[in-house]
Amino acid sequence: MAVNELLERPVALKLTNVKKVYRLGQFSSSTLKEELQRRREERKERKEGKVKKESESSRILPDNTFLALNDINLTIYEGEAVGIIGKNGAGKSTLLKLISRVTAPSAGEIELYGRVTSMLEVGTGFHYEMTGKENIYLNGAILGMTKDEIDSKLEDIIDFSEVRDFIDTPVKRYSSGMYVKLGFSVAAHLESEIIIMDEVLAVGDMEFQTKCLDKMKEVVEKEGRTVLYVSHNMNTIKRLCSRCIVLDEGGIVFDGNVDEAINIYFGSDKTSKVFIDYREIERLPWLTDTKARFISAEIVGKNNTSFLRGDRMNLRFIWQNDKDIQNLSLRVEVLSTEKTAVGTAFLYDFYSGRKGETGEVEVELDLSYLASETYTLNYVLFEKNEYGINCNVDCVYGHKFTIEPDGIINWDTRYWGRVVLPDLKVRREEI
Amino acid sequence: MNQDKYYVKITSKHNLFDLKLKEVWQYRQLVLLLTKRDFTIRYKQTILGPAWLFIRPLFTAVIYSIVFGNIANIGTEGIPKFVFYLAGYALWDFFSGCTYNNSQTFNYNVHLFSKVYFPRMVTSCATILTSALDFLIQMTVVLVFIVAYTLRGDIVPNFIMWGLLPFLILWLGIMGMGVGIIVSSLTTKYRDLSILFGFIMSLWMYGTPIVYPVSFLEPGILKNLILFNPVTSVVELFRFILLGSGSIESVYLLWSAFFTVMVALIGILTFNRVEKTFLDTI
Numbered sequence: 001m002a003v004n005e006l007l008e009r010p011v012a013l014k015l016t017n018v019k020k021v022y023r024l025g026q027f028s029s030s031t032l033k034e035e036l037q038r039r040r041e042e043r044k045e046r047k048e049g050k051v052k053k054e055s056e057s058s059r060i061l062p063d064n065t066f067l068a069l070n071d072i073n074l075t076i077y078e079g080e081a082v083g084i085i086g087k088n089g090a091g092k093s094t095l096l097k098l099i100s101r102v103t104a105p106s107a108g109e110i111e112l113y114g115r116v117t118s119m120l121e122v123g124t125g126f127h128y129e130m131t132g133k134e135n136i137y138l139n140g141a142i143l144g145m146t147k148d149e150i151d152s153k154l155e156d157i158i159d160f161s162e163v164r165d166f167i168d169t170p171v172k173r174y175s176s177g178m179y180v181k182l183g184f185s186v187a188a189h190l191e192s193e194i195i196i197m198d199e200v201l202a203v204g205d206m207e208f209q210t211k212c213l214d215k216m217k218e219v220v221e222k223e224g225r226t227v228l229y230v231s232h233n234m235n236t237i238k239r240l241c242s243r244c245i246v247l248d249e250g251g252i253v254f255d256g257n258v259d260e261a262i263n264i265y266f267g268s269d270k271t272s273k274v275f276i277d278y279r280e281i282e283r284l285p286w287l288t289d290t291k292a293r294f295i296s297a298e299i300v301g302k303n304n305t306s307f308l309r310g311d312r313m314n315l316r317f318i319w320q321n322d323k324d325i326q327n328l329s330l331r332v333e334v335l336s337t338e339k340t341a342v343g344t345a346f347l348y349d350f351y352s353g354r355k356g357e358t359g360e361v362e363v364e365l366d367l368s369y370l371a372s373e374t375y376t377l378n379y380v381l382f383e384k385n386e387y388g389i390n391c392n393v394d395c396v397y398g399h400k401f402t403i404e405p406d407g408i409i410n411w412d413t414r415y416w417g418r419v420v421l422p423d424l425k426v427r428r429e430e431i
Numbered sequence: 432m433n434q435d436k437y438y439v440k441i442t443s444k445h446n447l448f449d450l451k452l453k454e455v456w457q458y459r460q461l462v463l464l465l466t467k468r469d470f471t472i473r474y475k476q477t478i479l480g481p482a483w484l485f486i487r488p489l490f491t492a493v494i495y496s497i498v499f500g501n502i503a504n505i506g507t508e509g510i511p512k513f514v515f516y517l518a519g520y521a522l523w524d525f526f527s528g529c530t531y532n533n534s535q536t537f538n539y540n541v542h543l544f545s546k547v548y549f550p551r552m553v554t555s556c557a558t559i560l561t562s563a564l565d566f567l568i569q570m571t572v573v574l575v576f577i578v579a580y581t582l583r584g585d586i587v588p589n590f591i592m593w594g595l596l597p598f599l600i601l602w603l604g605i606m607g608m609g610v611g612i613i614v615s616s617l618t619t620k621y622r623d624l625s626i627l628f629g630f631i632m633s634l635w636m637y638g639t640p641i642v643y644p645v646s647f648l649e650p651g652i653l654k655n656l657i658l659f660n661p662v663t664s665v666v667e668l669f670r671f672i673l674l675g676s677g678s679i680e681s682v683y684l685l686w687s688a689f690f691t692v693m694v695a696l697i698g699i700l701t702f703n704r705v706e707k708t709f710l711d712t713i
Contacts, residue, residue: 022711097710101441101548104707110441116548124546129472138468141461142547170475193437 009077011113012194012226013099018108020069020094068094070250072108078193079224081216083237083258085265086247092230093198095247096120099228100196114193114226117143121198123183128172132163132182135171139186153189160215161185162208181208188215195219198230206410213239234262234404266304274299278396291323291393292359292381300362305401309372309420313365313401318358319381319394325359326352326383328393332365333378337400342375342418371418372405450699454550461549465557470564484568488524492517499642508644508676511585514576518673519641521569522666526603527632528562533611534628537619537709544710551706552699555612559604566600577673587675599669602691606661609694616698616705620712640666645678661687 069091076082086092097103098110100118125142126135136157140150150157158164161182163174171179187195195216217240219225231237237244237258244261246254254264278294299305300314307313317330327349334342345365353359377398385391405411411420455462474480495516499505507515533555537544540554580586618625639662640647648654657663664683671677 098441101439102545103710104441105443107443109443112439112441113437115437118547120546125543127468127472129475130468134468138464141458141464142543142549144458144549147460 009079011075011111012078012080013074013076013113014111015072015074015099016109016111018069018072018074018098018105018110019067020091020098020103021106022066022068023064067250069098069105072252074245074252074255076226076228078113078226079220080243081220081227081229081241083241083244083261084228084230084247085232085234085237085244085261090247091250092247093120096196096198096228096230099194112194115144115191116194116196117187117190117192118196119184119187119198120196121183122180122187123171126171126179126183129170131170132161132167132174133158135182136186139183140190143187143190144192145190149191157185157189160188160211177205177208184208184212188212188219192225194226194228196228199232209236216240234265235406237262263304266306273399274303274305276396276399281396284395287392287395289391289393291325291383292319292321292328293394294319294379294381294396295358297379297396297398299399299401305399307367307401307403309370309403309406310368311403313367314362315365315399316360316362317379318360321353321355321357321359323355324353325393328352328359329382329384329390330361330363331380331382332363332398333380334370335376335378336413336418337374337376339376343369367403369420370403371411371413371416371420372403373413373418374400374402375418376400449703450696451550451552451703455552455556458549458553461553462556462560465554466560466564469557469561481568484565485572488517488520488569488572491520495520495642505643506647508646510670510674510676511580514573514580514586514674515644515670516642517576518573518670519666521566521573522603522669523636523639523641524569525562525566525600526607526662527636528565529559529604529607530611530614531629531632532558532562533608534614534618534625536612536615537705538615538625541710544706552702555608555702558611559608562607563600563604573673589672589675592672595672596669599665599672602688603662603665605695606665606687606691609691609696609698612698612702613694616701616709619705619709635660635662639663644670644676658683659686661690663687 072095084092084095096118097120098105099112100116100120102118102120123135123139125139127138130138133154136154137147137150141147158167161178161184163178163182166174166178171182174182197216213236216227216229220227220240227240229237229240241258243256244254244258245252246261246265254261275296275298277296279296283293295318296316297318298316300316315332328351329349330347331344333344336342347361347363350361351359377400378395379398380395381393382390383393474483477483479486492513496512499516500507500512532539536551536554536558540551543554544551577586577588581588614624614628618628638657638660640657645654645657645663645667648657658680664680664687667677668679668684669677671679
């Protein structure tokens with residue numbers, strides 16, 4: 001979207017130099033005695049001129065406070081659907097709490113140009129002894145709706161929630177799914193200008209999630225309302241949002257295009273490398289054959305290790321021949337995170353080389369058979385010995401990668417396994 | 432768009448003298464709904480239901496009559512003991528309900544306050560209304576006995592002053608709320624207080640002329656202390672209006688009124704200060 005166009009749109013909310021500091025340690029649950037003790041100790045320390053030691057993390061300040069959000073500047077315009085992503089503890093929820101006025105910033109200011117509905121949870125204030133309908137009115141009032149507004153939307157809310165048959169039943173008899181549906185329906189029908197959602201869609205069945213996303217999309221596009229959405233589910237972010245913010249360590253590290261934001265978010269996961277150097281790595285003791293040794297393995301064409309189902313992974317291997325080698329083969333073993341073998345792909349007899357040379361190959365691994373999960377790889381070079389038996393030449397632990405859920409189906413590997421078999425086909429009688 | 436109407440600016444600073452009463456008024460429907468909720472859910476799945484509201488004061492009055500009236504032999508200024516205790520207890524129950532429930536505001540509502548914003552005073556107002564509703568229902572029982580005793584000629588109520596009764600209720604309600612929310616503001620940090628406060632409330636009752644009239648007391652430090660108790664003069668006035676007996680001194684009434692205004696102001700101001708960030712410390 002052109003910058004000029006953005007500038008002309010009215011601002012929905014604006015954060016200027018917003019900071020949030022939390023006190024660390026025992027304070028939060030202190031009793032009077034502990035508090036007095038703490039104060040006495042502090043006074044003593046001050047008298048003795050003790051300097052508290054610097055903490056390793058830059059977010060923990062010397063006075064034992066934690067910087068949850070550091071200097072956030074953000075302007076969001078009317079009619080934008082903004083996704084907020086980041087690792088646990090990056091400050092996402094704190095940011096939403098500040099905007100929804102549940103707690104106040106430690107410094108800076110937040111300007112809101114409209115009413116805010118916060119869905120930090122669905123069904124806030126529902127009372128289990130009250131009926132569905134009574135709870136609609138109560139929940140609506142808590143979220144700032146007047147009785148007339150609720151009256152005029154009551155039918156829409158009940159329809160959307162799909163619990164019409166139980167609307168006069170106390171919600172304590174509801175299933176958790178019905179409870180969530182009703183809660184979301186009330187919030188989604190509010191007439192506020194700004195809507196804040198914190199992973200509320202993570203509950204509820206897939207069908208209802210899709211319905212909710214569509215509803216939110218409609219609210220943004222048709223009614224020009226503003227949505228802020230926090231989720232760990234990248235597919236829902238992609239579906240709903242037109243702009244995405246990546247938070248890391250309490251600061252905004254990226255603000256803009258959704259796809260780019262998701263890439264940056266996965267890239268910030270430092271544990272999964274794209275390039276692995278094997279030169280210094282000890283091999284397993286049973287590897288006695290030393291004909292060849294891996295030098296490196298690299299995922300080509302990506303800067304992170306997250307894939308979508310159906311993607312292909314390009315791997316480049318480099319190895320060193322310690323002896324002459326003929327008809328070397330390669331296999332890539334796919335394992336689950338708990339090290340159960342899932343499947344293996346082979347490349348047979350692809351290389352022969354002389355002692356001292358380095359070999360190189362780039363292969364493509366088809367990931368379309370893998371369900372969404374995190375996997376690890378093993379790389380094995382092997383050859384056939386004189387009796388025709390496969391002998392491992394070198395064997396290393398390889399990349400760790402994740403197949404992101406595709407949002408179409410909620411694949412549960414516990415029941416369905418990790419292998420996605422080809423779709424069933426309807427068999428027709430030959431005419 | 433109607434944007435300016437809803438413009439809000441949130442900063443870390445706090446306007447010390449902002450009572451936010453206007454904002455509470457905007458949420459008046461929520462006050463009513465919360466009152467309705469608190470009132471109706473209490474007696475769900477009970478056999479006797481709201482009848483408990485009659486049973487509790489009646490039982491209490493019977494027990495007081497036995498313990499304080501007969502065993503301890505405390506006089507009641509010639510008023511039939513039963514109705515004396517019944518009226519006193521109803522009023523005290525209202526006051527202590529307002530005070531104690533308000534002192535628990537943050538603890539009770541933490542799940543709500545941590546998820547959504549509305550002026551936190553809304554819950555305090557709902558608490559007062561719920562207690563007031565309880566009081567009204569209890570008063571119907573009291574009235575039955577007052578009418579009966581009046582017809583028998585045992586008591587002579589000051590019917591002309593009955594118009595003052597709602598005003599007295601408001602008076603005590605605001606005083607209770609003020610004390611309650613000051614305590615609640617402090618309990619977000621120090622949980623000890625909420626346990627201590629339950630104890631203080633029962634002590635406070637015996638420092639208030641509920642089971643005895645002020646005239647029963649011998650002049651001395653104890654009597655002065657009890658007169659200094661801001662609830663005392665209101666209770667005495669209440670009984671004077673309802674039952675036609677009680678000692679009223681305008682100095683203590685003025686003191687009580689002054690105390691009420693101050694405690695309410697201080698309460699609302701500390702409460703508004705705490706509500707912004709109490710979540711970080713609770």
